[in-house]
Amino acid sequence: MPVSETAATAAVIRSRRVVLPDGERPADVVVRDGRIERVVAHGSAVPSDARLTDLGDTALLPGLVDTHVHVNEPGRTEWEGFATATRAAAAGGVTTIVDMPLNSVPPTTTLAGLEAKRKTAEGQAWVDLGFWGGAVPGNTGDLAALHEAGVFGFKSFLAPSGVDEFPHLATEQDLESALAEQARLGALAIIHAEDPAVLDAAPQRPGVHYRDFLASRPDDAEAAAVARLLDTARRTGARVHILHVSSAAVLPLLRQARADGGEVTAETCPHYLTLTAEQVPDGDTAFKCCPPIRSEANRDALWAALAAGEFAAVVSDHSPSTPDLKLLERYGGSGDFAAAWGGIASLQVGLPAVWTEARRRGHALADVVRWMAAGPAALVGLTGRKGAIAAGCDADLVAFDPDAPFAVRAEELHHRNPVTPYAGRTLTGAVRTTWLRGRVVDTAGEPFGRQIGRPAAADR
Template sequence: MPLSQTAVIRSRRVVLPDDERPADVLVQDGLIARIAAHGSLAVEGARLADLGDTALLPGLVDTHVHVNEPGRTAWEGFATATRAAAAGGVTTIVDMPLNSVPPTTTLAGLEAKRKAVEGRAWVDVGFWGGTVPGNLADLEPLHRAGVFGFKSFLAPSGVDEFPHLEPAGLETALAEQARLGALAIVHAEDPAELAAAPHQPGPRYRDFLASRPAGAEVAAVSRLLAAARRTGARAHVLHVSSAAVLPLLRRARAEGVEVTAETCPHYLALAAEHVPDGGTAFKCCPPIRDEANREALWEALAAGEFIAVVSDHSPSTPDLKLLPERGGSGDFAVAWGGIASLQIGLPAVWTEARRRGHGLADVAGWMSAGPARLVGLDGRKGAIAVGHDADLIAFDPDGEFTVHADELQHRHPVTPYEGRVLTGVVRRTWLRGRVVDVTGEPFGTRLVRPGTAAAEEGGPGR
């Protein structure tokens, strides 16, 4: 059942933007109305939720989610994806423009998305637009309609309806996005580098890794940064897997290029040395690299070089993963590349962050405040602060659980974390002051756009 319109949430570990301390948080009409000393608030008619030593975190903002609906709802859909999000403490997602059919490359595609989400969302939802060859004239209408920016690929995306941009197309698209003041988000792998890499099909992970070399990321990021310099576009590099791109980003920022980057839980929690042959549940592009690379990503994250850690939740039907345990070939070359981790991103990151001496405030910065800032929602999302939406998580940082794919909320029971013991358990999630019950009915459609709070229940969010 949801909390009443007025509630006090109390914890000895409230993670605030400036520190972590005991506090009472007053929620009124879906917003954080006041933050006071622990035990000090006694508001008439307010319902009290005393969490004790369980931490209170801001709800996570995940700006990299492939919901796949409409068109490939058999892979994932708004109902299953947003239930998984809520169960994992994610209270806002921004949906990628592929792998849905139609993709979000036109206003009609955006309208199809908005229609698909109605009555099926357990969390707030926003949308990215897409940049593909031939849709330059669609960018301004999509921008006006409230997409958060535009995604493009520099190498084949894996689906025919979302082709990649050649260098001239990238330049033209970035110039238009600079004119609009829109964020350009880019899957940066270079097709020439990929074509030149050795390609040995089969179940050996080392062969797949060799086929997606770090040099492909380096070449593509170099090209993107050069185009961003020339056009003045604001660019964001998606799912950085290779630490080799970090010096390029540092240099570009020092030269005044407006560029940010993200990485993902699987690059921080997993390493190539631990991927079994035939373990196609681990396949993603760009790939999970070695232990030394993983540690370099952690160093960059600690140094503030990534604005966000987001899931890149990209599920498919199990048959496309060619899983050996389901009778598949385990061939990395042809298995679908994508990891479903929306529900377990927080504990996956916390498990590794804690071992390295990081605190809950660090994780909240990477997974809530940073993504909110990236997409312009930091005025209402991403922090426990007065005036913000009361999107909150009761998180037990000491709790442990073993991941079992069939217990997760996303559509198909496939995860590379199967059998892994993770630290950190989401005990409760609030969406604007109301407890989210993933076994019940959703509150209603909530759509968000840059600079705004979510729409009212059932509203179109435009």
């Protein structure tokens, strides 16, 4: 296996398990000048100017596309940063990320905020990197400039975000104005959907018991918010995407909206598909996120919806913080779920986590690629460039051993702080090599990821 960049501009990567858009089969992938030139029969003659890498039975996947990553830099770089996040992404087989507009200071709610992010990220990214904008009360006039500058769409919260500099759309007028402007622009609205009135009415019991935290973020909070959002989207004509669906109670609303002709998509996350409320130990706030990890029965319903094609993507919602903000007992914290920062750190282990559970349920690698590579690429308009092993696409590739077990050790992961709910778990499936535009990513070397923007509508 190669471990560093080669000087060759052409290469052939051969595997008996290449996951292509039409299924898995033996093949050779011919790469030239950073793009996939063609896919040919396994064992074909190698061009004279190309270097052969034969993976044997190790699978070759397209690089994953993760459209939900909180990098947090600038402003909260002690939580996470471009260098650490993208190094973790590359080690986990993720070759493109789209950064969320909040938890950084300034947030990406103005053109100046976007430029601050771009300047900070320059020269730090081990993978390709794009940005979401943010739609908050009072910044409707900023959305057009951000859209023109290439953000992939606009994130909003329907409940408090947890950081003061990114307020939620608290009134119906806030939401209507934001969605109407995004409809005018043809932009994608991506929404954190929890209803603050339902949250306020739920029992609030601080402490170490996960069941009390779960009761404070009930299914009804998601369902009520999604119902309100879909109604406003119908009136404004906005194209909306529901972020990090944790509750199966949302699924009938999405089905009805699609049946009625609404432009609505949704995503879920590895932690909702692989973890359950019943597994969360008291005081282990590494598991805290909002919306929360729910019951095993709920997880089964999410898997059924995923298998039926009801989710556009499976993405990480990687949202780390420092250990002190998680209030972890092993770091001397209180273990209070109500007071701890809510966010799951999982960018590097999302692929093996999902594959471990998917295989147990009878799914194939091609399914995981559809959920975690092709689907997210399509969501942000990158089909034909990212998320597939096909002629013309960027040669973003992953050598993945689907049978290799490994124990997750938080201190060995590349993200900035050694906290993850997967610590101590044994997962199946190991990333052996990651290529970005045909070059092997060496996380001990120099980063060469590029900043990318939303394609023009005519290019989609």
